[in-house]
Amino acid sequence: MNMPMLEAIDVHAAYGRIEVLRGVDLTVPRGAVLALLGPNGAGKSTFVKVVSGQMAATSGDLHLGGVHVAGATPDALARVGLCTVPEGRSVFPNLTVEENLRLMSYAGVPADAVMETAFRYFPRLLERRRQLAGTMSGGEQQMLAMSRALASDPALLLLDELSMGLAPLIVEELYDTVRQIAETGVTILCIEQFARTALRVSDYAAVMTGGRIVATGEPEEIMETMADVILGAA
Amino acid sequence: MRTPRALAAAVLVGALLPWGVGGPALADDDTEQPAAEPLGFGYSATAWSTPVHVEIYEPSLPIPATPQLEFMMAYSKASSDGGTSAGRASWFWPGDPVGEGLKTFAEQLGLPAQLFAGGYPVQVNATHPSGEETAVDEPFPGMVMRASASQDEASGSTGFTPDGDVEEGGTTTAPAGNPLTSLLGGLGLDKLAGGKAAPTAPAVPGMPAGLGALVDFDGYVSTSSSKVVDGAVRVTSRSALGEVRLLGGLVRLAGVKAVATTSSDGGKPATGGRSTWGELTVLGQEFAIGPEGIEAVGRKQGIPGLSNDPGRALEQLGITVTVPEQVRTVEGRKAVVESRGLQIEVKTDLLKPVLSALPLGRLAELVPDQAGPLKSVLAGLGSLAPRVVLTLGEARSTLETVPPIDPIDQPVPETPADDEETQAPTDTAPAASDTPTTSDAPGDLGAPSSDVPPGTEAAPELPPAQAVGAGLPKLFSIPGMVTLGAVALAVGVGSWFRRAGLLALGAGGSCAHGLDTGLPDLRKV
Numbered sequence: 001m002n003m004p005m006l007e008a009i010d011v012h013a014a015y016g017r018i019e020v021l022r023g024v025d026l027t028v029p030r031g032a033v034l035a036l037l038g039p040n041g042a043g044k045s046t047f048v049k050v051v052s053g054q055m056a057a058t059s060g061d062l063h064l065g066g067v068h069v070a071g072a073t074p075d076a077l078a079r080v081g082l083c084t085v086p087e088g089r090s091v092f093p094n095l096t097v098e099e100n101l102r103l104m105s106y107a108g109v110p111a112d113a114v115m116e117t118a119f120r121y122f123p124r125l126l127e128r129r130r131q132l133a134g135t136m137s138g139g140e141q142q143m144l145a146m147s148r149a150l151a152s153d154p155a156l157l158l159l160d161e162l163s164m165g166l167a168p169l170i171v172e173e174l175y176d177t178v179r180q181i182a183e184t185g186v187t188i189l190c191i192e193q194f195a196r197t198a199l200r201v202s203d204y205a206a207v208m209t210g211g212r213i214v215a216t217g218e219p220e221e222i223m224e225t226m227a228d229v230i231l232g233a234a
Numbered sequence: 235m236r237t238p239r240a241l242a243a244a245v246l247v248g249a250l251l252p253w254g255v256g257g258p259a260l261a262d263d264d265t266e267q268p269a270a271e272p273l274g275f276g277y278s279a280t281a282w283s284t285p286v287h288v289e290i291y292e293p294s295l296p297i298p299a300t301p302q303l304e305f306m307m308a309y310s311k312a313s314s315d316g317g318t319s320a321g322r323a324s325w326f327w328p329g330d331p332v333g334e335g336l337k338t339f340a341e342q343l344g345l346p347a348q349l350f351a352g353g354y355p356v357q358v359n360a361t362h363p364s365g366e367e368t369a370v371d372e373p374f375p376g377m378v379m380r381a382s383a384s385q386d387e388a389s390g391s392t393g394f395t396p397d398g399d400v401e402e403g404g405t406t407t408a409p410a411g412n413p414l415t416s417l418l419g420g421l422g423l424d425k426l427a428g429g430k431a432a433p434t435a436p437a438v439p440g441m442p443a444g445l446g447a448l449v450d451f452d453g454y455v456s457t458s459s460s461k462v463v464d465g466a467v468r469v470t471s472r473s474a475l476g477e478v479r480l481l482g483g484l485v486r487l488a489g490v491k492a493v494a495t496t497s498s499d500g501g502k503p504a505t506g507g508r509s510t511w512g513e514l515t516v517l518g519q520e521f522a523i524g525p526e527g528i529e530a531v532g533r534k535q536g537i538p539g540l541s542n543d544p545g546r547a548l549e550q551l552g553i554t555v556t557v558p559e560q561v562r563t564v565e566g567r568k569a570v571v572e573s574r575g576l577q578i579e580v581k582t583d584l585l586k587p588v589l590s591a592l593p594l595g596r597l598a599e600l601v602p603d604q605a606g607p608l609k610s611v612l613a614g615l616g617s618l619a620p621r622v623v624l625t626l627g628e629a630r631s632t633l634e635t636v637p638p639i640d641p642i643d644q645p646v647p648e649t650p651a652d653d654e655e656t657q658a659p660t661d662t663a664p665a666a667s668d669t670p671t672t673s674d675a676p677g678d679l680g681a682p683s684s685d686v687p688p689g690t691e692a693a694p695e696l697p698p699a700q701a702v703g704a705g706l707p708k709l710f711s712i713p714g715m716v717t718l719g720a721v722a723l724a725v726g727v728g729s730w731f732r733r734a735g736l737l738a739l740g741a742g743g744s745c746a747h748g749l750d751t752g753l754p755d756l757r758k759v
Contacts, residue, residue, distance in 0.1 A: 003759065005756065005759065009747065030759065061745060061746065061747060063745075063747070063749055064753075064754055064756060065754040065755075065756050065759035066749060066754070066759070067749055067750055067751070067752050067753070067754040068745030068747070068749045068750065068751045068752075069751075069752075069753060069754075070751060072753050076753055077753070080753055080754060080755050080756050080757070081755065081756035081757045082756060153757065155756035155757045155759065156756055
């Protein structure tokens with residue numbers, strides 16, 4: 001029996017009295033790249049927070065690897081292989097690239113291994129290893145954020161708005177790297193506003209709007225049928 | 235004036251001499267010995283000695299012991315541990331492996347087991363308290379085996395002497411009919427002649443009465459003893475070879491002598507003993523030729539002109555003569571003394587041509603097939619080259635003591651008020667003696683305590699450790715444990731039944747979709 005890596009069933013979540021997620025049903029197969037598309041305010045980032053344990057769902061069920069998960073903390077989920085690259089990168093601007101990466105060694109992975117992984121996927125970071133992270137470009141900071149996520153040997157990687165604020169060429173480069181990561185067996189859920197680049201590397205796609213999943217399918221199918229829904233397609 | 239007085243004194247001494255000699259012996263026989271005071275410590279003592287000890291090392295012999303063969307001429311052993319004691323004497327002892335397990339050896343060699351059912355025959359044993367306390371066997375004149383064991387003493391003595399005297403210090407040639415000893419005792423010279431005061435050893439039957447007055451010799455003797463005297467344990471073993479006495483003991487010539495002594499009064503044990511060879515004693519003054527040279531009047535000097543050349547010549551013949559150093563070891567409360575006189579080691583490689591020339595194969599053919607092992611041993615003798623170690627004069631004594639166990643000074647917990655009430659009938663039992671002393675009712679348990687004399691209560695005399703630690707744990711803890719265990723078991727069973735019920739209804743887990751709840755390791759999914 002091939003259990004999906006992530007399965008959300010009628011998940012609801014709210015900020016106070018404002019309900020953002022209104023019954024999300026989504027399945028991410030193991031080893032697949034799924035692009036979760038939707039306009040701004042559709043609830044995509046909220047869904048990532050619920051999945052990663054940063055926010056509690058008001059109802060519904062979340063299954064990870066065929067196991068019902070309820071009330072798990074973000075650090076506990078990170079230890080079992082669920083890693084999030086949050087919106088806005090969240091790197092330590094006053095530390096160098098190498099120091100940012102070395103911090104990940106506290107998770108149990110040796111610092112040399114963290115460096116080796118980061119520099120293999122993003123050779124540009126090797127050139128910037130002595131540079132303060134806050135002085136790098138947005139794309140390079142995103143590379144650093146992804147490198148930190150990869151250092152923990154994730155099984156399920158949540159990428160929230162990877163392309164935000166980046167030049168199209170940089171976005172292309174980042175998604176090429178995402179494809180490489182997926183080829184190693186990592187399941188990836190991409191939250192993206194700008195669908196075209198994400199769909200290029202995805203195996204499946206889903207469209208969320210108004211706090212619900214309104215369409216799921218192959219990337220080409222989604223592009224054909226939901227172009228009017230996906231606003232601002234890049 | 236001096237001559238008549240001297241004659242009168244001599245007559246008086248001669249008249250009283252027999253009484254003086256015999257008096258103490260009679261008193262010893264009639265007077266009951268006072269009970270020995272118990273020792274304040276425990277001990278384990280062993281002593282054994284032999285004047286001739288032959289060890290044969292030949293690994294090809296099918297005997298599971300090292301050395302493979304050994305025998306001792308005049309072997310005595312004494313062992314005691316306070317509660318039990320044993321003495322053994324054997325004028326020919328084949329070593330413990332054969333002496334103790336002769337029956338097994340006979341069975342292994344295919345010999346008739348009935349012949350050896352009684353064990354090794356040439357020995358006497360005395361054990362206390364489970365066996366005979368005295369055992370004597372004198373198979374022919376001069377050959378003595380004696381063993382005794384009692385609560386405070388164990389001894390074994392054996393050897394071959396013309397007068398049957400094998401005990402330490404020479405016992406008594408006087409009862410054996412030596413008239414000179416009595417005369418020497420009268421003149422005060424008996425101690426110089428060996429101090430023979432204890433008239434215990436009987437005369438050797440068949441020994442001419444007058445012969446011992448001129449020449450008395452001990453072919454070989456061995457004595458071992460363990461005694462408790464004045465609150466101390468003394469373990470002694472002695473072996474002597476070729477001791478010769480002239481003129482009732484005024485001149486003594488001892489070939490080889492080894493003595494090992496250990497003693498203790500509960501503290502650190504003391505060791506003693508020595509080994510000498512070529513000892514000459516005249517009027518009690520000892521002249522000895524030992525490993526340190528000549529000893530006379532307390533002085534020692536080397537032997538002039540003696541070089542190592544004779545030793546080298548002997549080595550070419552495969553013979554090595556050594557004088558082992560006496561071993562005295564004291565470790566804590568254990569003391570071991572090993573005294574050996576001379577040690578001669580013979581390597582029989584040179585005898586190999588002689589052995590191979592013997593018709594051992596034909597002899598082996600004469601042995602019936604049922605005795606297969608013996609047959610193979612005989613056939614293989616021609617290829618043997620054993621190493622033979624001959625020790626002249628060997629004595630060993632071992633003594634180990636243990637301190638008494640102090641009672642544990644542990645305070646007795648205060649008795650609850652309920653217990654005091656239950657003990658009340660015991661205290662008042664003498665007053666309640668009108669009640670029947672026996673009753674089937676459980677409530678009358680205090681009644682039999684009326685038999686206890688006033689002022690003697692059993693419980694307070696118990697050691698505190700026993701009073702606290704004996705018996706089962708207090709009862710109140712057991713129901714509590716049972717209750718907790720039952721609750722835990724009920725929770726487990728209830729949870730299992732709940733899950734089983736949910737599974738039967740199609741909603742087996744805690745999740746509404748039938749999945750287990752938890753946190754999986756996503757890397758292993």
